[in-house]
Amino acid sequence: MPCRKERDERRSYGGGNQAQQYYQQSQGAGGQKPPPQAPPPQNGAGMEGKFDDVKPKFNDVIFALLFLAQLGAFIAISVISLRALPASEGSVGLGQSGGTATTLNAxxxxxxxxxxxxxxxxxxxxxxxxxxxxKIILELCLLLAVAMSIGYAVYMWVERYWSGAIIFTIFAVISILAYPGMRRRIPFSKALLLFVIRVAKFHPSVYVIALIGTTLTAAYSAYWAISVVAIYQKWSPNAEGASTSGGTPSSGAVIGLMVFAVFNLYYTTQFLTNLFLTTEAGIFGAFYYGGRDAKKVAWGAFKRASTYSFGSIAFGSLLVALLDLLRAFFQILQSYESGQGDIIGAAVACVAQCCVGCIAWAVEYLNRYAYIEISLYGKAYIPAAKDTWNLLRDRGITALINDCLVGNIWTFGSYAVGGLSSLFAFVTVKASNPSYIQGNSGLVACITFYAFAIGFFICHSLGYAGLSSGVSTVFVALAHDPEVLAERDPQLFETIRRTYPHVLNPV
Structure with missing residues (x-):
């Protein structure tokens, strides 16, 4: 047990007043009155003035309007293009024979x-x-990740997909070398996962919201896939559906619309994922500050995320979407230069792609914790990003984040789901063996890659906005109010205090 001096030091960090304010706000959104067991205000001069303005307000409105405008534009283009899709039924499709071969049809x-x-x-x-x-899922996921990497590499070699075989062999070697070090982090990660699971038992809406968010993402991905095929059929001059009314097909039009469609997919799916992540953070934050007495907070958390914080979520999602689009451009440029035999141009495009990818990863990493700041404390995006950077730098929260393997469950699990989805697509295409696929290994590879990408993204969205968001919320709330975790889970608090004492230092 910690000594009296240590307990007094933890109380001096402050944050109780802000905790009570947040708890009252969450309860008010859920229609409940705060009970007397809410965390009492404590003497913490270091936190005074930090959360004085707890009245919710609309933030980053211009980015909310921009998101709605691009979504409306894509839906309008989709509605016009979908009229051309039935005309493509006459072309060769899966399991059919005869007709004119085409790469994209209904x-x-x-x-x-x-x-x-x-x-x-x-x-x-x-x-x-x-x-x-x-209790065993962490160990199981590590083993499955290694087994999946090895198995998929062997499969690629057997099927003689040489480029994929080399890539997945590298993944398999890396996973084998990383396994011992990852396994040593399991006890700490298990304690965090058990805490988050316990919160989810009191708030089953955690699972419901994660499921709704992932279902919407999957449904939109399916709608987007059908719309992209329709855009190709409507606007490509030589496509079956080009004769339908609503615009003049041209190569420039189809290229421009395809680029916009890719941007829309990045932006919209990023937004949906982050919207439900912010909602989940509100639920876990209510438990962190209000304990078991925090009830019926899911609707309040969703209402704040979808109204007051709508623009802030759209702002952060736009940054990542633009970076993803730029990275896709350099990837296409690299493929083009390689096809033209320009080794220098391909190398420059490859370096640019890697640089943009690193920047996108850093922005997405920062956004994850910025959205939690937005959810818990009602901040706009830029102040939330600044405060997140200060927390990661001054409190050393990155040590906990790097040593936590809960997120790896969804990373490894997402690879597994992506692999199984691509295997399903490959088997389906090979079993039906349509004529327009025969001899077109490039198209088979594109369909298989899409299946892997969409499987990975959907699974990652489910975990990213579900249980992993609870772990991230604990990290952010811990940085602001470490003494509250001592009340909620003394064992977890002691583990963190002994292993990461710098995390409990005041900012």
């Missing part, structure tokens, strides 16, 4: 939609496994 669109549904089912199954086998 049957292909339905296959892509079915892949999205399969990925959703597999992702839900992974969530069920985490819920049922909490």
């Amino acid at each position: 049957s292909t669109a339905w296959l892509l939609a079915i892949i999205s549904g399969t990925a959703l089912v597999l992702s839900i199954l992974l969530l069920v496994l985490v819920r049922l086998f909490t």
Whole structure:
């Protein structure tokens, strides 16, 4: 047990007043009155003035309007283009023979939609496994990740997909070398996962919201896939549906619309993921500050995220979407330069792609914790990002983040779901063996890659906005109010205090 001096030091960090204010706000949103057991105000001069303005207000409104405008524009383009899709039914599709061969038709669109549904089912199954086998899931995921990497590499070599075989062999070697070090971090990660699971038992809405968010993401991905095929059929001059009314097909039009469609997919799916992440953070924050007495807070958390914080979420999502689009451009440029035999140009494009990818990863990493600041304390995006940077730098929260393996469950699990989804797509295409696929290994590779990407994204969204968001919320709340965790989970607090004492230092 900690000595009296240590307990007094923890009380001096402050934050109780802000904790009570947040708890009252959460309860007010849920229609409940704060009970007397709410964390009492404590003497913490270091936190005074930090959360004086707890009245919610709309932030970053211009970015909310920008998000709605691009979404409305894509839906309008989709509605116009979908009229051309039935005309493509006469072309060769999956399991059909005869007709004019084409790469994108209605049957292909339905296959892509079915892949999205399969990925959703597999992702839900992974969530069920985490819920049922909490204590062994970390060890199991590490073993499965290594086995999946090795198995997929062997499969690629057997099928003679040489480029994929080399890439997955590298992944397999890395996973084998990293396994011993990752395994030593399991006890700390297990304690965090058990705490988050316990919160989810008091608030089952955690699972419901994660499921709703992932279902919407999967549904939009399926709708997007069908719309992209329709755009190709409507605006490509040589496509079957080019004769339908609503615009003049041209190569420039189809290229421009495809670029916009890719941007829309990045932006919209990022926004949906972050919207439900922010909602989940509100639920976990209510438990952190209000304990078991915090009830019916899911609706209040969602209402704040979808109204007052809508623009802030759209702001952060836009930054990542633009970086992802730029990275995709350099990837295409690299492929083009390689096809032209320009080694120097391909190398420059590859370096640029890596640089943009690193920047995108850093922004997305910072955004994750900025959204939690937005959810818990109602900040606009830029102040939340600044405060997040200060927390990561001054409190040393990165040590906890780096040593926590809970997020790896969803990373490894997402690779598994992506691999199974791509295997499903590959087997389906090979079994149906349509004529326009025969001899076109590039198209088979594109469909298989799409299946892997959408499976990975859907599964990662489910875990990212679900249980992993609870762990991230604990890290942010701990940085502000470490003494509250001592009340909620003394054992977890002691583990952190002994292993990461610098995290409890005042900012």
